[in-house]
Amino acid sequence: MERPIILIGQYDSPFVRRVGIALTLLGLAFEHRPWSTFGDAALIRPFSPLTRVPVLVVDGVPLADSHQILAHLDEAAPGGRALMPADPAARLATRRLVGLATGLAETAVGLFYEVRLHDSPSPLLIERRRGQLRATAAVLEGDAAAATPFLCGGSIGHADIAMATAFRFVAEAHPGLLPPGDMPALAWRCAALEATAAF
Template sequence: MILIGQYDSPFVRRVAIAMRLYGFAFEHRPWSTFGDADKIAPFNPLRRVPTLVLKDGEALIESTIILDHLDELAGPDKAMIASSGSDRRHALKICALATGLADKGVSLLYERVLRKDHQSKIWVERCEAQIGGVLDVLEKERAGIASPFWSGVKISHADIAVACALRFTSEAHPRLFDPARHPALADHAARCEALEVFKEIVQPLIPPAG
């Protein structure tokens, strides 16, 4: 399999970490959605990442869909999410909040870099409010869990998604993620980032000037 996208993307990173934890071999093509858009287009007309190209040439897009396929390949006993019921719904909710957090962070970064002196004040304030709101909800949720990870002693997609989103947010918008205000999330991120797979699959974000 071929995974397309750079690891500074929280979406690409969460997929790559899951693939490593599952033991799936893959070739990594660290293509940029801007600089390498023409390379990505034949596999994904949206020119977005992550894109996962399967052995038969089929291309899967969007991290949630890719992970759903990987869970199927891993099987229910190894999948890093419950197969059904309230546990699955809850895990998917946490993943949705985390990916939404990352998406708003990306939108805010693009607004700052691409629009520079013509940023929309309303849009910036909306994105910042959404980021703050999600962080507060995730902090309350994580603070109420005593186990090492979201669903117990084993890492799950929810753990990975939150940790990847937090790293991106802290690098892209450091003033929006305050560990003192969100200590449970800061502890969660540190626990995940200390794992070897997180150390291996990482690309520090260098926000463009703007």
């Protein structure tokens, strides 16, 4: 009997959510275990010794990095269904945007922990990270305004997923930091993606 695919981690993580959306778009059934890296560390550690999520368990093998997980899913996807474009130019453009969007998410997570977990957060570090987030969002705004109908092709791909999940995390973790009015194309595009069934 084929073993079920298991996704470990909570959807408040943009990286866990990215994987969940990709699985859904690829039509792959999976079991979701919404374990917290803080409250459920003992459950996660056998799958991820660094206690990091997401973890995707495929055929009993735990993969514990979102980039590796998504690369595996694309390699295993039936012909024409991969979320990474086959065209070399579109693939390169996708990788650039995914790098920006996941960097945005990573920086936002770091800022969240800096503010929430430290008794005396560093004002210098906080302002640096806020500046990084604003600068990256400004670049993504330009790409969002120029692209049609999706960022790198005619259907939802990794760039769209990474951008929308990162933007949603920033909006929820740092309200007001990236006002939608300052980046209307990005806000509109993300809202349209969030309204789709897979999101």
